[in-house]
Amino acid sequence: MSDKLAEICATKMGEVATRKPKGLAHWPSPSPVRGFEAALRARAQTGFALIAEIKKASPSKGLIRADFDPAAHARSYQAGGAACLSVLTDAPYFQGHEDYLVAARAACDLPVIRKDFIVDPWQCDEARAMGADAILIIVAALEDSQMCEIEDAALAQSLDILVEVHDESEMERALQHLKSKLIGVNNRNLKTFDVDLSTTERLAKMAPSDVLLVCESGISTHADCTRMAQAGVRTFLVGESLMRQKDVEKATHMLLTGA
Numbered sequence: 320m321s322d323k324l325a326e327i328c329a330t331k332m333g334e335v336a337t338r339k340p341k342g343l344a345h346w347p348s349p350s351p352v353r354g355f356e357a358a359l360r361a362r363a364q365t366g367f368a369l370i371a372e373i374k375k376a377s378p379s380k381g382l383i384r385a386d387f388d389p390a391a392h393a394r395s396y397q398a399g400g401a402a403c404l405s406v407l408t409d410a411p412y413f414q415g416h417e418d419y420l421v422a423a424r425a426a427c428d429l430p431v432i433r434k435d436f437i438v439d440p441w442q443c444d445e446a447r448a449m450g451a452d453a454i455l456i457i458v459a460a461l462e463d464s465q466m467c468e469i470e471d472a473a474l475a476q477s478l479d480i481l482v483e484v485h486d487e488s489e490m491e492r493a494l495q496h497l498k499s500k501l502i503g504v505n506n507r508n509l510k511t512f513d514v515d516l517s518t519t520e521r522l523a524k525m526a527p528s529d530v531l532l533v534c535e536s537g538i539s540t541h542a543d544c545t546r547m548a549q550a551g552v553r554t555f556l557v558g559e560s561l562m563r564q565k566d567v568e569k570a571t572h573m574l575l576t577g578a
Protein backbone atom coordinates (compact mmCIF):
# COMPACT_ATOMS: atom_id res chain seq x y z
CA MET A 320 0.00 0.00 0.00
CA SER A 321 1.35 3.48 -0.84
CA ASP A 322 2.21 5.86 2.02
CA LYS A 323 -0.62 8.21 0.99
CA LEU A 324 -3.23 5.46 0.84
CA ALA A 325 -2.02 4.11 4.20
CA GLU A 326 -2.37 7.58 5.70
CA ILE A 327 -5.87 8.05 4.24
CA CYS A 328 -6.99 4.61 5.47
CA ALA A 329 -5.59 5.22 8.96
CA THR A 330 -7.53 8.50 9.13
CA LYS A 331 -10.68 6.76 7.90
CA MET A 332 -10.31 3.90 10.40
CA GLY A 333 -9.90 6.46 13.17
CA GLU A 334 -13.08 8.20 12.05
CA VAL A 335 -15.02 4.96 11.73
CA ALA A 336 -13.88 3.79 15.17
CA THR A 337 -14.87 6.98 16.94
CA ARG A 338 -18.27 7.79 15.52
CA LYS A 339 -21.56 5.97 15.27
CA PRO A 340 -23.01 5.11 11.84
CA LYS A 341 -25.59 7.58 10.66
CA GLY A 342 -28.69 5.68 9.65
CA LEU A 343 -32.37 6.03 9.15
CA ALA A 344 -32.66 8.59 11.91
CA HIS A 345 -30.39 10.87 9.89
CA TRP A 346 -31.75 10.10 6.40
CA PRO A 347 -35.32 9.01 7.10
CA SER A 348 -36.50 8.00 3.64
CA PRO A 349 -33.91 6.43 1.33
CA SER A 350 -35.40 6.06 -2.14
CA PRO A 351 -35.32 2.72 -3.98
CA VAL A 352 -31.95 1.63 -5.28
CA ARG A 353 -31.07 2.58 -8.87
CA GLY A 354 -29.10 -0.02 -10.84
CA PHE A 355 -25.56 1.36 -11.14
CA GLU A 356 -23.86 -1.49 -12.99
CA ALA A 357 -26.94 -2.09 -15.17
CA ALA A 358 -26.93 1.55 -16.29
CA LEU A 359 -23.27 1.31 -17.29
CA ARG A 360 -23.69 -2.00 -19.11
CA ALA A 361 -26.68 -0.69 -21.05
CA ARG A 362 -24.86 2.48 -22.13
CA ALA A 363 -21.59 0.69 -23.01
CA GLN A 364 -23.44 -1.45 -25.55
CA THR A 365 -24.07 1.49 -27.83
CA GLY A 366 -21.40 4.05 -26.95
CA PHE A 367 -19.21 5.26 -24.13
CA ALA A 368 -20.56 4.93 -20.60
CA LEU A 369 -19.56 7.66 -18.18
CA ILE A 370 -19.47 7.80 -14.41
CA ALA A 371 -19.19 11.56 -13.90
CA GLU A 372 -17.57 12.50 -10.62
CA ILE A 373 -18.57 15.32 -8.29
CA LYS A 374 -15.20 16.20 -6.79
CA LYS A 375 -14.57 19.47 -5.00
CA ALA A 376 -10.91 18.86 -4.13
CA SER A 377 -8.30 16.11 -4.16
CA PRO A 378 -5.08 15.18 -2.37
CA SER A 379 -3.10 15.67 -5.59
CA LYS A 380 -4.62 18.98 -6.76
CA GLY A 381 -6.11 20.67 -3.69
CA LEU A 382 -9.24 22.73 -4.41
CA ILE A 383 -10.59 21.95 -7.90
CA ARG A 384 -13.87 23.88 -7.95
CA ALA A 385 -14.51 26.92 -5.76
CA ASP A 386 -18.12 27.57 -6.91
CA PHE A 387 -19.09 24.02 -5.96
CA ASP A 388 -22.76 23.08 -6.40
CA PRO A 389 -23.35 19.31 -6.40
CA ALA A 390 -27.00 19.52 -7.50
CA ALA A 391 -26.16 21.77 -10.47
CA HIS A 392 -23.32 19.48 -11.46
CA ALA A 393 -25.57 16.43 -11.26
CA ARG A 394 -28.11 18.04 -13.59
CA SER A 395 -25.42 19.11 -16.06
CA TYR A 396 -23.80 15.69 -16.06
CA GLN A 397 -27.13 14.00 -16.75
CA ALA A 398 -28.00 16.48 -19.51
CA GLY A 399 -24.54 15.94 -21.04
CA GLY A 400 -25.08 12.19 -21.27
CA ALA A 401 -23.50 10.65 -18.16
CA ALA A 402 -24.82 7.20 -17.21
CA CYS A 403 -24.01 7.42 -13.49
CA LEU A 404 -22.59 9.78 -10.88
CA SER A 405 -19.74 9.40 -8.41
CA VAL A 406 -19.86 11.66 -5.36
CA LEU A 407 -16.93 12.02 -2.98
CA THR A 408 -18.14 11.87 0.62
CA ASP A 409 -14.68 11.81 2.25
CA ALA A 410 -14.07 15.11 4.05
CA PRO A 411 -10.43 15.15 5.19
CA TYR A 412 -8.80 14.58 1.80
CA PHE A 413 -11.47 15.46 -0.81
CA GLN A 414 -13.54 18.08 1.03
CA GLY A 415 -16.50 15.82 0.36
CA HIS A 416 -19.71 15.42 2.37
CA GLU A 417 -22.64 13.03 2.57
CA ASP A 418 -24.99 15.97 1.95
CA TYR A 419 -23.40 16.38 -1.49
CA LEU A 420 -24.46 12.85 -2.40
CA VAL A 421 -27.98 13.43 -1.11
CA ALA A 422 -28.27 16.72 -3.06
CA ALA A 423 -26.78 15.33 -6.28
CA ARG A 424 -28.95 12.23 -6.31
CA ALA A 425 -32.12 14.21 -5.61
CA ALA A 426 -31.32 16.52 -8.54
CA CYS A 427 -31.26 13.79 -11.21
CA ASP A 428 -32.33 10.25 -12.09
CA LEU A 429 -28.86 8.74 -12.29
CA PRO A 430 -27.52 5.96 -10.07
CA VAL A 431 -24.84 7.23 -7.67
CA ILE A 432 -21.75 5.65 -6.17
CA ARG A 433 -20.61 6.77 -2.73
CA LYS A 434 -16.94 7.49 -3.40
CA ASP A 435 -15.17 7.01 -0.12
CA PHE A 436 -12.66 4.80 1.61
CA ILE A 437 -14.75 1.90 2.85
CA VAL A 438 -12.86 0.14 5.63
CA ASP A 439 -15.75 -1.26 7.69
CA PRO A 440 -18.91 -3.10 6.57
CA TRP A 441 -21.20 -0.66 8.40
CA GLN A 442 -20.20 2.06 5.96
CA CYS A 443 -22.24 0.10 3.38
CA ASP A 444 -25.38 0.32 5.52
CA GLU A 445 -24.73 4.01 5.92
CA ALA A 446 -24.18 4.42 2.17
CA ARG A 447 -27.59 2.91 1.41
CA ALA A 448 -29.25 4.95 4.16
CA MET A 449 -27.99 8.17 2.56
CA GLY A 450 -29.27 6.97 -0.84
CA ALA A 451 -26.18 5.56 -2.54
CA ASP A 452 -26.65 2.88 -5.19
CA ALA A 453 -23.09 1.58 -5.18
CA ILE A 454 -19.90 1.62 -3.14
CA LEU A 455 -16.20 1.42 -3.93
CA ILE A 456 -13.88 -1.36 -2.78
CA ILE A 457 -10.22 -0.31 -3.08
CA VAL A 458 -8.32 -3.58 -3.23
CA ALA A 459 -5.02 -1.90 -2.29
CA ALA A 460 -6.53 -0.70 0.98
CA LEU A 461 -7.90 -4.01 2.28
CA GLU A 462 -6.95 -7.57 3.21
CA ASP A 463 -8.74 -10.32 1.27
CA SER A 464 -11.04 -11.16 4.20
CA GLN A 465 -11.91 -7.48 4.76
CA MET A 466 -12.85 -6.84 1.14
CA CYS A 467 -15.04 -9.96 1.10
CA GLU A 468 -16.86 -8.85 4.26
CA ILE A 469 -17.42 -5.39 2.80
CA GLU A 470 -18.67 -6.86 -0.47
CA ASP A 471 -21.14 -9.10 1.40
CA ALA A 472 -22.39 -6.12 3.42
CA ALA A 473 -22.91 -4.14 0.22
CA LEU A 474 -24.73 -6.97 -1.51
CA ALA A 475 -26.97 -7.38 1.54
CA GLN A 476 -28.04 -3.76 0.98
CA SER A 477 -28.57 -4.38 -2.79
CA LEU A 478 -25.69 -2.04 -3.55
CA ASP A 479 -23.51 -2.54 -6.62
CA ILE A 480 -19.77 -2.63 -6.08
CA LEU A 481 -17.05 -0.98 -8.11
CA VAL A 482 -13.83 -2.87 -7.36
CA GLU A 483 -10.76 -0.69 -7.87
CA VAL A 484 -7.35 -2.06 -8.83
CA HIS A 485 -4.02 -0.44 -9.72
CA ASP A 486 -1.85 -3.32 -10.86
CA GLU A 487 -1.72 -6.97 -11.87
CA SER A 488 -1.59 -8.43 -8.37
CA GLU A 489 -4.63 -6.41 -7.27
CA MET A 490 -6.49 -7.51 -10.41
CA GLU A 491 -5.68 -11.15 -9.56
CA ARG A 492 -6.95 -10.69 -5.99
CA ALA A 493 -10.17 -9.06 -7.24
CA LEU A 494 -10.84 -11.85 -9.73
CA GLN A 495 -10.02 -14.57 -7.22
CA HIS A 496 -11.88 -13.31 -4.15
CA LEU A 497 -14.72 -10.99 -5.15
CA LYS A 498 -18.06 -11.64 -6.84
CA SER A 499 -18.50 -8.24 -8.45
CA LYS A 500 -18.02 -8.10 -12.21
CA LEU A 501 -17.53 -4.32 -12.25
CA ILE A 502 -13.80 -3.59 -12.00
CA GLY A 503 -12.17 -0.18 -12.25
CA VAL A 504 -8.55 0.21 -13.25
CA ASN A 505 -7.21 3.34 -11.61
CA ASN A 506 -4.51 4.95 -13.72
CA ARG A 507 -3.29 7.11 -10.82
CA ASN A 508 -0.09 5.98 -9.12
CA LEU A 509 -0.81 6.59 -5.44
CA LYS A 510 2.88 7.09 -4.62
CA THR A 511 3.58 9.80 -7.21
CA PHE A 512 -0.02 10.81 -8.17
CA ASP A 513 1.06 10.53 -11.82
CA VAL A 514 -1.59 9.20 -14.18
CA ASP A 515 -0.72 6.76 -16.96
CA LEU A 516 -3.49 5.51 -19.24
CA SER A 517 -1.35 2.56 -20.27
CA THR A 518 -2.23 1.03 -16.87
CA THR A 519 -5.74 0.35 -18.18
CA GLU A 520 -4.38 -0.96 -21.48
CA ARG A 521 -2.12 -3.39 -19.61
CA LEU A 522 -4.68 -4.69 -17.13
CA ALA A 523 -7.54 -4.91 -19.65
CA LYS A 524 -5.87 -8.02 -21.04
CA MET A 525 -6.45 -9.82 -17.73
CA ALA A 526 -10.20 -9.27 -17.51
CA PRO A 527 -12.56 -12.14 -18.38
CA SER A 528 -15.30 -11.31 -20.89
CA ASP A 529 -18.06 -11.08 -18.24
CA VAL A 530 -16.24 -8.26 -16.41
CA LEU A 531 -17.18 -4.66 -17.20
CA LEU A 532 -13.97 -2.66 -16.95
CA VAL A 533 -13.96 1.00 -15.96
CA CYS A 534 -11.04 3.24 -16.85
CA GLU A 535 -10.51 5.58 -13.87
CA SER A 536 -8.47 8.81 -13.54
CA GLY A 537 -6.68 10.99 -16.03
CA ILE A 538 -9.29 10.98 -18.80
CA SER A 539 -9.80 14.45 -20.25
CA THR A 540 -10.62 14.17 -23.97
CA HIS A 541 -12.72 12.17 -26.40
CA ALA A 542 -9.43 10.98 -27.92
CA ASP A 543 -8.53 9.43 -24.54
CA CYS A 544 -11.83 7.51 -24.63
CA THR A 545 -11.22 6.38 -28.20
CA ARG A 546 -7.73 5.23 -27.24
CA MET A 547 -9.12 3.16 -24.35
CA ALA A 548 -11.77 1.67 -26.66
CA GLN A 549 -8.90 0.15 -28.70
CA ALA A 550 -8.15 -1.86 -25.55
CA GLY A 551 -11.82 -2.85 -25.26
CA VAL A 552 -12.71 -0.38 -22.48
CA ARG A 553 -15.77 1.78 -23.09
CA THR A 554 -16.64 2.83 -19.55
CA PHE A 555 -14.97 5.77 -17.78
CA LEU A 556 -14.82 7.45 -14.41
CA VAL A 557 -13.97 11.11 -14.90
CA GLY A 558 -13.68 13.83 -12.27
CA GLU A 559 -11.23 16.68 -12.43
CA SER A 560 -11.27 17.47 -16.15
CA LEU A 561 -15.07 17.88 -16.12
CA MET A 562 -15.18 19.62 -12.74
CA ARG A 563 -12.92 22.38 -14.09
CA GLN A 564 -15.18 23.20 -17.06
CA LYS A 565 -17.32 26.30 -17.23
CA ASP A 566 -20.01 24.62 -19.33
CA VAL A 567 -20.17 21.18 -17.72
CA GLU A 568 -23.03 19.86 -19.87
CA LYS A 569 -21.27 20.78 -23.11
CA ALA A 570 -17.93 19.37 -21.91
CA THR A 571 -19.58 16.10 -20.87
CA HIS A 572 -21.24 15.76 -24.27
CA MET A 573 -17.96 16.59 -26.01
CA LEU A 574 -16.07 14.01 -23.97
CA LEU A 575 -18.56 11.29 -24.88
CA THR A 576 -19.23 12.09 -28.52
CA GLY A 577 -16.33 14.23 -29.71
CA ALA A 578 -18.79 16.91 -30.87
Ligand SMILES: O=C(O)c1ccccc1NCC(=O)[C@H](O)[C@H](O)COP(=O)(O)O
Binds near residue numbers: 372380512557558
Ligand atom coordinates in the same frame (compact mmCIF):
# COMPACT_ATOMS: atom_id res chain seq x y z
O1 LIG B 1 -7.62 12.29 -7.13
C1 LIG B 1 -6.67 12.15 -6.34
O2 LIG B 1 -5.79 13.02 -6.18
C2 LIG B 1 -6.55 10.91 -5.49
C3 LIG B 1 -5.50 10.81 -4.58
C4 LIG B 1 -5.39 9.70 -3.76
C5 LIG B 1 -6.32 8.69 -3.83
C6 LIG B 1 -7.37 8.78 -4.74
C7 LIG B 1 -7.48 9.87 -5.56
N1 LIG B 1 -8.53 10.00 -6.46
C8 LIG B 1 -9.67 9.14 -6.46
C9 LIG B 1 -10.14 8.77 -7.79
O3 LIG B 1 -10.29 7.60 -8.03
C10 LIG B 1 -10.46 9.85 -8.80
O4 LIG B 1 -11.17 10.87 -8.15
C11 LIG B 1 -11.27 9.35 -10.00
O5 LIG B 1 -10.70 8.24 -10.60
C12 LIG B 1 -11.38 10.48 -11.04
O6 LIG B 1 -10.09 10.85 -11.45
P1 LIG B 1 -9.84 12.20 -12.26
O7 LIG B 1 -10.71 12.16 -13.49
O8 LIG B 1 -8.39 12.17 -12.62
O9 LIG B 1 -10.20 13.32 -11.37
